[in-house]
Amino acid sequence: MLNKIVDVIVDRPLYSVHPKEKDLVYELNYGYIPNTISPVDKEEIDAYILDVDQPVQSYKGRVIAIIHRFGDEDKLIVSNRDYSKEEIYKKTYFQEQYFKSYIEMAYTTKEDILFDLSQHGFKNTDTVLLHTSLKSFGAIEGKDILTAFKEYFSSGLVILPTHSWSSITKNNDVFDVKKTPSCVGALTNLALADAEFKRSLHPTHSVCAYGKKKEEYLKLDLNQSTPVSPTGCFGSLWKMDAKILFLGAPLSKNTLIHSIEEEMNVPDRFTKEIYHFTSIGYDGTYSYEMPRHYSTKREHLSENYTKLLPHLLEYEIAKELYIGNSKTILVYAKACYDYVKYLLEKNIHLFDDDKEYEDNYEGYKKTKQ
Numbered sequence: 001m002l003n004k005i006v007d008v009i010v011d012r013p014l015y016s017v018h019p020k021e022k023d024l025v026y027e028l029n030y031g032y033i034p035n036t037i038s039p040v041d042k043e044e045i046d047a048y049i050l051d052v053d054q055p056v057q058s059y060k061g062r063v064i065a066i067i068h069r070f071g072d073e074d075k076l077i078v079s080n081r082d083y084s085k086e087e088i089y090k091k092t093y094f095q096e097q098y099f100k101s102y103i104e105m106a107y108t109t110k111e112d113i114l115f116d117l118s119q120h121g122f123k124n125t126d127t128v129l130l131h132t133s134l135k136s137f138g139a140i141e142g143k144d145i146l147t148a149f150k151e152y153f154s155s156g157l158v159i160l161p162t163h164s165w166s167s168i169t170k171n172n173d174v175f176d177v178k179k180t181p182s183c184v185g186a187l188t189n190l191a192l193a194d195a196e197f198k199r200s201l202h203p204t205h206s207v208c209a210y211g212k213k214k215e216e217y218l219k220l221d222l223n224q225s226t227p228v229s230p231t232g233c234f235g236s237l238w239k240m241d242a243k244i245l246f247l248g249a250p251l252s253k254n255t256l257i258h259s260i261e262e263e264m265n266v267p268d269r270f271t272k273e274i275y276h277f278t279s280i281g282y283d284g285t286y287s288y289e290m291p292r293h294y295s296t297k298r299e300h301l302s303e304n305y306t307k308l309l310p311h312l313l314e315y316e317i318a319k320e321l322y323i324g325n326s327k328t329i330l331v332y333a334k335a336c337y338d339y340v341k342y343l344l345e346k347n348i349h350l351f352d353d354d355k356e357y358e359d360n361y362e363g364y365k366k367t368k369q
Contacts, residue, residue, distance in 0.1 A: 001045075001063045001076060002106040006033050008047045008078055013055035018095075027094045029056050033076065040073035047076035048092055050083055062106075067092065069101040077103075085112040089119075102322040108140040113148035116323045120330075127157040127242040129207075129333075134186045136248020138325035142190040145324070150196065150210050157211035159242075160191045161234075161255060165204040165227070165293070168277060175203035176280040182206075184253075200233055203277035203288050205255065207233045225290050226270070228258035235259030238337035246329040251309050252302045256333060257340055258293070261351070264344045268295050268352070297352045304351045308340075315339065315361055338363055 010031035018024035029052055032044035048067075049059045065077035065088055075096075077088055085103050089096075105112055122128070130149065134142050149158050166183035168175050177199050182188040191197045191208050199208040200221035205228050209217055217233065217240075224232045234255045237244065246253060261269055270291035279286045295301045309329070312318035317335040321328050342363060343350050350357065 002066060002104070004063050005060065006047070006063060006076070006078060008032070008049055008059045008061070009034055010049070010055075010057050010059065013057070014052070015055060024095065028091060029059065030095075031059075038073040045074065045076060047078045050077060050079040050088070050091055051081050064088075064106050066104045067096060067101050068104060069096075069099045072099060072101075082107070084109065084115070086115040089115075104325050105138060108138045108324045110140075110144045110148040110151075113137075113140075113145060113324050114152055116321075117148075117152045120321050120323070122152065122243070123156070124152060124154055125156045126153055127159070127211075127237070127240045128153060129159045129161070129237060129242055129244045130187075131161065131244070131246045131249040131253040132185055132187045133248030133326070136324075136326040140324060142187050143194075145187060146191055146194060146197075153211065155212070157209055157213055157217060157240075159207050159209045159217075159233070160188045160197075161253075162188050162192055162199055162206045162208045163204065164206065168203050169292070171273075171275050172278070173203070173275075174278045174280060175201075175206075177201055177206070177282065178280075185249075201279040201281045201286055202232065203279050204290075204292070205232075205234065209233075222286065224288070226262055227290065227293050228255055228262060230259050230263040232259070235263070237333040240333070242333040244331040244333055244336070245323070246331070247323060248326045248328070251306045251312075251329060251331075252300070252304075254302070254305050254308075254331065254336075256336060257305050257308075257351075258302070260337060260340045260344065264341065264348065266344065266348055266351070268297065269301075270294060295352075301351065304354045307354055307356060311359065311361075312336065312339070315363075335363075 008031045010029045012026050012030040014029045016026050029049040032046050036045040038045050061078040061080045063076050064079050067075040085105055088103055137145055161184050162182040163184045164180045197208040197210045198214050200206045200218040202221040220233045220236050228234050237256055271294040274289055274291055277288045317339055318329055318331045
């Protein structure tokens with residue numbers, strides 16, 4: 001119902017008392033949308049009215065946001081002017097503080113993303129890797145998303161994958177750090193067009209980074225001999241205590257796991273053929289000799305990584321949250337590295353299929369003692 005014009009019948013006007021909770025006084029006009037049905041309680045859909053400072057009986061306005069309560073009915077935010085997510089959060093806190101929820105905006109802004117990052121406890125010194133789906137953020141320009149992350153992590157490091165494995169496929173193919181497009185999403189190509197981001201020289205699995213330590217970090221991809229080396233930009237994330245964000249992207253995009261499989265010498269992960277690639281860099285050319293990813297089990301073997309998610313959530317190695325309108329999985333790189341190594345030590349073929357598995361992770365139990 002975002003952006004729709006609706007009529008609200010007010011049955012709990014401003015300053016009225018909740019019919020059951022006598023200590024709860026309404027700080028907004030609150031009512032319902034006639035001729036609608038909530039799938040949760042089978043009654044009309046409720047709505048807050050934001051831009052009226054006196055009690056009213058009815059109101060006509062635009063749905064500028066929706067509060068999605070977990071396990072409860074949605075609440076519409078109706079207004080005839082725009083409010084930020086932070087303003088909506090504060091204005092509805094008198095009642096919403098008693099529920100777990102997230103706010104979906106009709107139009108997401110840079111300030112909304114900054115607010116979300118702050119609410120979820122990120123530090124400006126964090127190292128974050130972003131696996132992204134641009135459309136998952138809602139109505140917002142990609143450049144504004146990048147600006148938000150650059151501003152928030154001003155003293156940290158912001159990394160995006162800028163892979164080119166879909167175009168650098170044949171022996172003697174040439175990767176140009178300035179010209180070869182990324183094959184892993186629109187936002188990654190916007191980052192490549194941003195002069196404040198710089199790209200690594202890995203011919204098939206490059207990254208781009210923003211931050212004071214980007215030069216040192218990007219050097220990790222020089223002279224590598226595998227797609228995702230344990231000592232390269234992805235393989236080093238756990239040592240940097242990085243936070244990996246899957247912003248509308250599935251866990252199959254977790255390139256860190258490729259590097260752990262390389263470290264553990266998991267069989268059936270590479271082509272037998274060794275390819276020669278040339279990378280045209282910022283100050284010269286570089287030669288790379290390496291196999292490509294390949295498995296006899298499945299064309300895109302990383303799809304099997306998704307079976308990790310319920311376990312990562314159970315062991316608090318990951319958690320679910322929302323940034324902008326994007327449903328996001330936050331994975332702690334160091335904890336993920338330790339857990340996946342533990343799994344592969346017990347079963348080196350774990351990711352050969354997508355079958356569920358059971359475990360009793362000692363590392364988790366130790367952290368809880």
